[in-house]
Amino acid sequence: MEPATSSRLRLPDTSALQLTRRRLLGTGLALGLGGFLAACSGGQPDVLASPEGPPQSGGTLRVGLSGGGAADSLDAHSPVSTTDIARVVNLYESLLYRDENYELQPLLAVSATPSADALVWTVDLRKGVTFHDGRPLTGRDVAATFKRITDPDDPKTGASSLSVLDEVAVINDHRVEFRLNTAAATFDDSLGQYALGIVPEDYDPATPIGTGPFKYQSFTPGRSSLFVRNENYWRDNEPYLDELSILNFDDDDALINALLSTQVDAVGQIPLALLEVIDADPRISILNSETGMWMPFTMRVDKPPFDDNRVRQAFRLAVDREQMIEQVLSGNGSIGNDLYSPFDPGYASKLPQRVQDIARAKELLADAGYPDGLSVELVTAPIQAGAVEAAQVFAQQAAAAGIDVKIRRVDTTTFFGDGYLQWDFAQDFWYTRNFLPQVNNSSLPTAPYNETHWDHPEFNELVAQAKGTLDPDKRNELIAAAQEIEYNEGGYIIWGHPNQADAYQQYVAGLVPNRTGLALSGFEFRRVWLGGDLS
Amino acid sequence: MSVIDSPQDIAREVETPPGLLRRLVRQRQAKIGIALTGVVVLLAVLGPLLLPWATGYTSTQFAGRPFQADGLFGTDNLGRDVLSRFLDGGLRLLIYAALATLLGMVLGGLTGMVAAYQGGWVDSIIMRANDVMLALPQLVFALLAITVLGPQGWVLVVVIGITHAPRIARVTRSATVEVITEDFIRAAEMYAVPKWKILVKDVLPNITGPLMVELGLRMTYSIGAVASLSFLGLGMQPPTADWGLMINENRIALVVQPWGVILPVLAIAVLTVGTNLITDSLARASANVNVGATK
Numbered sequence: 006m007e008p009a010t011s012s013r014l015r016l017p018d019t020s021a022l023q024l025t026r027r028r029l030l031g032t033g034l035a036l037g038l039g040g041f042l043a044a045c046s047g048g049q050p051d052v053l054a055s056p057e058g059p060p061q062s063g064g065t066l067r068v069g070l071s072g073g074g075a076a077d078s079l080d081a082h083s084p085v086s087t088t089d090i091a092r093v094v095n096l097y098e099s100l101l102y103r104d105e106n107y108e109l110q111p112l113l114a115v116s117a118t119p120s121a122d123a124l125v126w127t128v129d130l131r132k133g134v135t136f137h138d139g140r141p142l143t144g145r146d147v148a149a150t151f152k153r154i155t156d157p158d159d160p161k162t163g164a165s166s167l168s169v170l171d172e173v174a175v176i177n178d179h180r181v182e183f184r185l186n187t188a189a190a191t192f193d194d195s196l197g198q199y200a201l202g203i204v205p206e207d208y209d210p211a212t213p214i215g216t217g218p219f220k221y222q223s224f225t226p227g228r229s230s231l232f233v234r235n236e237n238y239w240r241d242n243e244p245y246l247d248e249l250s251i252l253n254f255d256d257d258d259a260l261i262n263a264l265l266s267t268q269v270d271a272v273g274q275i276p277l278a279l280l281e282v283i284d285a286d287p288r289i290s291i292l293n294s295e296t297g298m299w300m301p302f303t304m305r306v307d308k309p310p311f312d313d314n315r316v317r318q319a320f321r322l323a324v325d326r327e328q329m330i331e332q333v334l335s336g337n338g339s340i341g342n343d344l345y346s347p348f349d350p351g352y353a354s355k356l357p358q359r360v361q362d363i364a365r366a367k368e369l370l371a372d373a374g375y376p377d378g379l380s381v382e383l384v385t386a387p388i389q390a391g392a393v394e395a396a397q398v399f400a401q402q403a404a405a406a407g408i409d410v411k412i413r414r415v416d417t418t419t420f421f422g423d424g425y426l427q428w429d430f431a432q433d434f435w436y437t438r439n440f441l442p443q444v445n446n447s448s449l450p451t452a453p454y455n456e457t458h459w460d461h462p463e464f465n466e467l468v469a470q471a472k473g474t475l476d477p478d479k480r481n482e483l484i485a486a487a488q489e490i491e492y493n494e495g496g497y498i499i500w501g502h503p504n505q506a507d508a509y510q511q512y513v514a515g516l517v518p519n520r521t522g523l524a525l526s527g528f529e530f531r532r533v534w535l536g537g538d539l540s
Numbered sequence: 541m542s543v544i545d546s547p548q549d550i551a552r553e554v555e556t557p558p559g560l561l562r563r564l565v566r567q568r569q570a571k572i573g574i575a576l577t578g579v580v581v582l583l584a585v586l587g588p589l590l591l592p593w594a595t596g597y598t599s600t601q602f603a604g605r606p607f608q609a610d611g612l613f614g615t616d617n618l619g620r621d622v623l624s625r626f627l628d629g630g631l632r633l634l635i636y637a638a639l640a641t642l643l644g645m646v647l648g649g650l651t652g653m654v655a656a657y658q659g660g661w662v663d664s665i666i667m668r669a670n671d672v673m674l675a676l677p678q679l680v681f682a683l684l685a686i687t688v689l690g691p692q693g694w695v696l697v698v699v700i701g702i703t704h705a706p707r708i709a710r711v712t713r714s715a716t717v718e719v720i721t722e723d724f725i726r727a728a729e730m731y732a733v734p735k736w737k738i739l740v741k742d743v744l745p746n747i748t749g750p751l752m753v754e755l756g757l758r759m760t761y762s763i764g765a766v767a768s769l770s771f772l773g774l775g776m777q778p779p780t781a782d783w784g785l786m787i788n789e790n791r792i793a794l795v796v797q798p799w800g801v802i803l804p805v806l807a808i809a810v811l812t813v814g815t816n817l818i819t820d821s822l823a824r825a826s827a828n829v830n831v832g833a834t835k
Contacts, residue, residue: 257792265795278606278617282796328602332619335605387773394618397779401600414777419687 017035045323057536060515063124064535065248068525069269071260077226077409080210081202082161087273088253090199091528092230095249097215098204100128100147101193105527107297107437107520109197113142113216116519117196121372123188123475128196130179134239137220144175149206150184150531163200165444165453188473190480191441199523218244227253238531245515245534264289264508270515270535271509273524277337292507292525294518295339297348297437300392302383302399302498303456305429310379319369321498323406324399325361329500333395336507341499344488345447346440348520350477351484356492364372366406378407381430385412386420390433391503396432399498400479426456436522440484448491457496464490512536560749563825564818570825573817580811584630593627597621599628599781607790613799617789618779626803628781633770636697637762643701644758648708649751653739655709656716667713673706678761679768686774696775700765704758711754715747720747746817749826756819760812767808783808 073088084090090166100114111117117128132143151173154161169189172184183191185192202215212220216239219232232249252269256261257276263269265286275283284291304311304320311317321343330338339347342358370378385396393414400410420431431454435447446452449468450460464487471483491497507525509516515533526532564570565632592598595611603621604610613622655666678700685699717723720743728738770784778785783804790800 258794261795276792279793280795281605281606282793331605332602335607335619393778397600397618398602400779412777412779413690414773416687416773 023053036321049195060245062245063247065250066246066533067250067269068259069252069254069263069272071254075227079213079224081204082200084200091251094199094528095219095232095530096213096217098217099201101197103197103521105517105519113169113203117193119475123190124185126183126192128181132179134216135180135237136216137214142216143178143183144276146205147181147203148173148175163198166195190473190475194442219249229341242368244531249530270513271525273507275506275508277334277506280335280337283508288509288511290511292516294505296502296505296520296522298503299345299499300395300434303431303433304496305458306496307458308429312374315369315373319366322362322366323403324498324500325402326500329398332398333391334503335502341501342498343490343492345499346443349440351440351481353485353488363406380409382411382413384428386415386417388417388420439465441472459496461490546708560825564821567599567821569817570821573814576810576814580807584634587627588631591624595621595624597624599624600779607793607797613752614797616800624799625786627660629783629786633766633783636766639697640762641759644704644708644801645755650711652712653743656713656721670709678703691774691777700762708754711750715750716743719743719746724775725736753819753823753826756815760815763812780811
């Protein structure tokens with residue numbers, strides 16, 4: 006099936022370079038302030054009862070997120086930073102979406118049905134949905150939306166996965182047909198991306214109008230936005246909140262301080278290493294979500310020493326995955342088996358879990374002509390929390406197998422600069438995706454981010470077959486077969502899938518763990534309500 | 541006075557005032573400075589030798605999960621023992637800072653002396669080039685060089701040394717200009733003593749005062765620069781233990797597990813305050829010398 010809600014996202018952690026005096030001062034201030042505020046809060050009850058019973062309406066939810074900046078935008082089709090995504094998914098809605106279990110669910114569509122040859126997908130629209138300005142949603146709006154996204158002169162974020170789309174034909178007010186140039190058995194997955202929000206025909210990002218649970222009120226890029234409840238939202242009762250305020254934070258220190266001092270009600274993406282200590286605060290609840298995100302080491306299969314599969318397998322066998330999860334993620338993650346897309350129904354779960362085997366790794370290296378071990382350079386950068394840390398743990402573990410890993414830490418800009426996709430041995434970070442969309446991005450000769458330079462004829466053939474197979478069982482078999490090839494020969498070392506951790510005040514209700522990797526229940530704030538005294 | 545036939549008088553007149561060093565240590569400020577610096581230097585030098593005996597861990601071994609309270613000062617961002625990292629993290633900083641300062645002194649001292657002694661167009665060229673160098677912000681220059689050449693130890697030392705050189709050259713030049721007008725230099729020149737010999741044997745000993753002050757000052761800056769670059773991820777590379785790097789690695793837990801930041805910050809602060817106090821006292825001590833010598 007299909008997947009991928011997340012477009013490829015890189016939230017650049019340029020903190021290393023941006024760490025300026027202002028920021029240092031800020032840290033100092035925050036520390037001082039934190040203590041001060043903690044001292045002042047002595048008179049209040051430390052624990053507010055978690056809300057129970059039926060949802061209450063009203064109140065303002067203040068959400069803190071780090072990342073974003075002056076380039077933040079409310080354009081439905083160009084979300085880049087986490088803050089953009091959080092705003093966009095509350096203003097606009099796509100035809101389908103990934104729910105918290107990473108299952109594809111209808112949103113503005115009620116159904117999406119492929120033709121027998123998977124060349125035409127018929128989508129029936131939900132009736133009675135109106136835009137924020139009161140106009141009803143029609144097939145023409147859908148057609149205009151996809152025209153805007155795939156505009157050849159200015160393709161938007163979601164366009165890359167819509168390359169098979171020829172045109173959107175309007176059948177009537179509530180039915181459209183997606184006509185494709187290539188059979189795509191999982192095209193509905195492509196429609197489930199959050200960057201494909203449906204907008205009115207005459208959409209202008211300056212007046213951000215969608216069908217989402219919240220309406221635009223004010224917005225300052227890089228700082229904050231305020232949205233108000235959409236009274237005419239198509240779901241009954243939702244949203245519960247009167248207002249939704251999303252605030253940008255420069256770094257994690259400030260974000261956590263704001264949470265601890267109750268300046269915000271919920272924060273997304275807290276560093277996993279801090280999870281336990283934040284959880285120890287009785288006022289704070291933690292949302293710990295299993296995800297399919299992965300932070301692989303990437304070995305170029307076309308360059309020595311990694312062009313020898315024995316070397317790649319030896320590297321994979323050198324990793325102690327449990328220790329990786331303990332040290333890098335503080336135990337908050339699931340073990341990887343050198344395969345991505347763990348939530349794909351076709352995931353090759355029958356393959357044995359690979360575990361550290363130093364003796365076998367040494368043997369393989371000796372067979373490959375490195376009886377005395379070898380020395381490699383591992384390029385790392387703070388591309389995501391834990392990346393540089395993972396590199397250090399790997400270096401330590403690999404030493405036991407006679408592999409001397411020299412860590413070269415560069416800044417994020419350099420990492421994604423000219424050398425990106427060219428490094429012999431490096432790292433990367435991917436959000437949750439199902440297998441076929443992921444392969445399109447990373448593991449085909451045509452993939453834009455084929456960082457391991459993987460080009461395996463048999464694998465390519467299996468993927469091509471799977472793409473055209475409408476029968477899910479057959480398709481899943483093909484996917485598992487393709488994954489087995491990667492398991493045995495691939496260039497990725499996938500040691501684990503980090504959890505996504507968010508934190509919120511106890512009086513916030515309605516947040517549930519979410520597998521998509523998006524923070525705070527996939528930013529579905531329509532379901533959130535505030536308990537306790539709202540006055 | 542009738543000096544000629546009275547050897548005793550000659551001896552008294554030639555007797556030098558108490559040496560620079562002795563006058564330095566006489567000041568209370570200097571004593572404090574030396575004590576502070578001494579403590580940190582001892583810690584940095586002996587620290588690596590104490591591992592893993594003192595803490596039970598080497599600086600790269602995992603002691604538990606990240607940011608836990610295990611051990612005396614807890615664990616760092618990767619679950620390593622903070623105290624072990626701290627003990628192992630100072631020596632490289634000190635060595636790099638010292639080497640960079642030394643390099644800066646040699647380069648700056650040489651160019652400064654040559655410029656002052658040669659005068660004319662040589663002086664102009666050297667000093668104008670100096671001005672250009674001075675116009676470049678030190679840290680930005682260092683960032684640029686390290687980004688291009690990679691963060692190896694020698695690059696760090698050379699870059700910081702080079703950025704120190706123009707400042708040292710200025711001080712050296714102005715000190716030298718005063719000395720070279722003295723009669724004994726003229727005398728040496730008349731005896732056709734080679735220029736390099738004059739510079740080394742006659743000029744250098746007479747500018748040690750200002751040079752020592754500069755040495756102390758530059759050492760302080762070097763410590764700061766090496767630590768800053770490590771903090772920015774451009775100095776020491778992980779998993780090496782290093783004070784600057786430690787601050788960067790552990791700052792996300794500043795509120796909840798602050799030792800990983802506080803220990804290195806304290807050490808660097810004490811060290812720079814210590815070297816600064818010494819430098820200050822040195823300046824005072826050497827000013828006395830000059831006063832004594834010129835009057």
